[in-house]
Amino acid sequence: METFESLVRSEFAPKNTYLNTASNGLLPARTVAALHEAARLRAEGRPLGSLHADVEQARAAFARLAGVPAGRVAAGASVAAHTGVIAASLPAGAEVLTAEDDFTSVLNPFHVRGDLKVRTVPLERIADSVRPGTALVAVSAAQSADGRVADLPALREAARRHGARTYVDFSQTAGWLPVEAAAHDFAATVSYKWLLGPHGAAFLVVPEDFGGLTPVLAGWVAGEEPWRSCYGPVTELARSARRFDLSPALFTFAGLRRSLELIEELGVDTVRAHDLALADRFRAGLAALGHEPLPAPGSAIVSVPGLGHRQPGLSDAGIEVSDRAGNLRASFHLYNTPADVDRLLDVLSG
Secondary structure, three states: OOOHHHHHHHHHHOOOOOEEEEOOOOOOHHHHHHHHHHHHHHHHOOOOOHHHHHHHHHHHHHHHHHOOOOHEEEEEEEEHHHHHHHHHOOOOOOOEEEOOOHHHHHHHHHHOOOEEEEEEEHHHOOOOOOOEEEEEEEOOOOOOOOOOEOHHHHHHHHHHHOEEEEEOOOOOOOEEEEEOOHHEEEEEEEOOOOOOOOOEEEEEOOOOOHHHHOOOOOHHEEEEEHHOOOOOOOOOOOOOHHHHOOOOOOHHOOOOOHHHHHHHOOOHHHHHHHHHHHHHHHHHHHHOOOOOOOOOOOOOEEEEOOHHHHHHHHOOOOOOOEEOOOEEEEEEEOOOOHHHHHHHHHHHHO
């Protein structure tokens, strides 16, 4: 029987110390093989039906991870596009509550509308800032810049009291933290970070009644019968969240299906325990070196003020991290080991 460690080692063989999953996750071997096979199908002129089936298998796998029926999951290309659909549904003058310096894809579509009232508060105050008249609260489950995890239960309760909808971007947590999409009106995530997929895929979870969204980006794939919706207006939109689908990047979904299978095999709770143990090891090591990371308890992302300038030198030394606004950001995932953490600390001590 395969253990967590043996399964991970069979799928990943990084050539460096990779501590940058908050930017891009590594691809499992099974995903790379699926990408090669998808490319061969195209190169050899074979039918692509299996690639379209991969889209549905990936949708179903993500739905299981998110705890919702597959009929509530739309497949797209980016969080920004999903946010744009939500922004387009709001009436002029509606108030949208957001967190300061949240990731742009969660925010910008509301700002470019020009006729919405976008109110911004510190993340720690977002639940307390929901008020009568707030139409929507949009926030990331974990902040990209520093890893702070939002208090989503408090936010849900505040939104419920005031009749506001909630929209949560799980891009920085899906794969190591339970998504619990059913607890929110709308939820989105990209696939290329903690879900270990290729670029070019994202998911949107909507309510059973679609939450008042209009499928403003709908093309032929959004039809109830896509292959009969290729010409002229779509006569019948899909009766499920597929009405919000965008034409899929087939190679991407062929690979993503396998990445999601791996996450399911390992189990999110197991991955979470692994990732957080490494993040805590790094925090303890930083304290021993006299560095204090930004507060982000319970996060797999650790951001250290004043050390962002070390990123180029660390990369030269074969250690991949990020520089975010002058802060060094390290992020830990299932393919990382205590030795990776210790190597980063050792170089930082020099």
